[in-house]
Amino acid sequence: MAIIVQKYGGTSVGSVEKIRAVAERVIETHKEGNQMVVVLSAMAGQTDGLIKLASQISPEPDPRELDVLLATGEQVSVALFAMTVKSLGFEACSFLGFQVAIHTDDLYGKARIHDIDTDRILKNLNEGRIVTVAGFQGLDAHGDITTLGRGGSDTTAVALAAALKADVCEIFTDVDGVYTTDPHVCPKAGKMDFISYDEMLEMASLGAKVLEIRSVEFAKKFNVPIHVRSTFTRERGTMVVAETKDMEKVVVTGVAYNKNEARVTITKVPDRPGIASTIFEPVFKAGIVVDMIVQNTSQDGFTDLTFTVPKADFYKTMKLVSAVAEKIGAEKVLGDEDIAKVSIIGVGMRTHAGVAKKMFETLAEESINIVMISTSEIKISCIIEEKYTELAVRVLHSAFGLDVAD
Numbered sequence: 001m002a003i004i005v006q007k008y009g010g011t012s013v014g015s016v017e018k019i020r021a022v023a024e025r026v027i028e029t030h031k032e033g034n035q036m037v038v039v040l041s042a043m044a045g046q047t048d049g050l051i052k053l054a055s056q057i058s059p060e061p062d063p064r065e066l067d068v069l070l071a072t073g074e075q076v077s078v079a080l081f082a083m084t085v086k087s088l089g090f091e092a093c094s095f096l097g098f099q100v101a102i103h104t105d106d107l108y109g110k111a112r113i114h115d116i117d118t119d120r121i122l123k124n125l126n127e128g129r130i131v132t133v134a135g136f137q138g139l140d141a142h143g144d145i146t147t148l149g150r151g152g153s154d155t156t157a158v159a160l161a162a163a164l165k166a167d168v169c170e171i172f173t174d175v176d177g178v179y180t181t182d183p184h185v186c187p188k189a190g191k192m193d194f195i196s197y198d199e200m201l202e203m204a205s206l207g208a209k210v211l212e213i214r215s216v217e218f219a220k221k222f223n224v225p226i227h228v229r230s231t232f233t234r235e236r237g238t239m240v241v242a243e244t245k246d247m248e249k250v251v252v253t254g255v256a257y258n259k260n261e262a263r264v265t266i267t268k269v270p271d272r273p274g275i276a277s278t279i280f281e282p283v284f285k286a287g288i289v290v291d292m293i294v295q296n297t298s299q300d301g302f303t304d305l306t307f308t309v310p311k312a313d314f315y316k317t318m319k320l321v322s323a324v325a326e327k328i329g330a331e332k333v334l335g336d337e338d339i340a341k342v343s344i345i346g347v348g349m350r351t352h353a354g355v356a357k358k359m360f361e362t363l364a365e366e367s368i369n370i371v372m373i374s375t376s377e378i379k380i381s382c383i384i385e386e387k388y389t390e391l392a393v394r395v396l397h398s399a400f401g402l403d404v405a406d
Contacts (some may be wrong), residue, residue, distance in 0.1 A: 001165075006038050006039070007169070012041075012174070013044075014044035019081055039133050040135055054069055063108035063109050078095070082253075093132070097156075102156065105146075106146065113218075122164070135152060170227045171229070178192060188404050191237075193239065195253060196243040197220035202343070252402065261383070262310070268331035271303045279324050282320045282324060289309065291307070308383065311361055314337055350381075363382065
């Protein structure tokens with residue numbers, strides 16, 4: 001008897017009718033002899049509505065209380081789902097994050113999962129019930145409710161699959177799989193049958209919205225197969241799995257972009273040991289994720305340091321870094337929000353030369369200037385002007401032979 005974890009997003013459970021359709025689909029799989037754990041997000045628009053309510057009270061709501069408020073969205077979904085399953089003649093029970101319990105740290109709004117108690121879930125599964133668990137939330141060491149941040153229900157689902165040693169974790173969304181790039185930007189994008197954990201990690205980190213990055217990290221660490229598929233069809237989607245030799249035959253698997261980037265530059269930074277640590281310490285303490293970092297060659301004992309952060313953290317970063325810059329005697333701090341990151345990804349890059357050259361030439365042919373460059377073993381990323389994002393995605397997708405015939 002297989003354990004299957006399924007996760008349904010807000011669009012999939014956006015109304016009572018949609019919840020009923022999801023319940024019927026889950027019951028179908030349950031009737032095949034599978035033990036079912038269903039993770040649900042809040043109904044579409046509910047989380048945004050709760051944030052809007054909180055913002056009417058304060059422009060910066062208390063993080064602990066905001067988590068208490070936001071966790072109610074998933075509570076509604078799982079309760080309605082369990083009621084629906086029971087109305088269809090099957091046993092079900094719902095659990096919130098603290099009831100399971102999903103243990104996290106206390107970084108409210110961005111909490112990370114430490115471990116999960118599975119006893120209560122397994123007891124109910126063995127008694128024949130369909131178990132539904134609220135995504136996106138957990139419990140810290142003080143007994144307080146925490147939330148995992150945007151996309152946190154994906155992480156909940158994969159973490160549960162790992163803890164339960166599930167056979168597969170199925171992530172149901174409003175798309176039918178993982179595409180070579182955003183099909184809304186590039187109509188010639190194609191759906192992939194398989195993608196490696198590493199490639200999916202890169203795509204998720206680079207802005208692909210199909211899976212939340214922490215969910216892929218969990219999947220890779222515990223070797224949990226993820227099946228990304230559509231709620232609204234029965235078609236097979238994309239399997240996210242461990243890398244195989246055949247995957248290296250394809251040089252570039254996909255093209256990703258991210259407009260949620262901002263650039264910060266500190267000019268004339270004194271070039272001495274420990275200076276980078278001094279600059280980034282307050283940024284890291286504020287929980288701000290730094291992405292690309294470029295430091296120029298030192299001249300006359302000074303250098304320029306440039307890095308990128310999420311746009312949502314741009315003004316906070318500028319404030320923190322400006323204070324440090326004054327303290328260390330740097331010249332000034334410059335910022336730019338009108339940028340985007342465009343990237344190519346593929347495990348085949350490990351064994352094929354000339355990939356970067358081809359990428360740079362393709363962008364140059366369209367007069368797209370490259371502001372920053374970052375590379376890893378299976379990825380090349382370029383920061384460009386935001387207005388050229390869609391064009392860059394389309395020409396790179398074509399240049400690396402990813403276009404699907406009309």
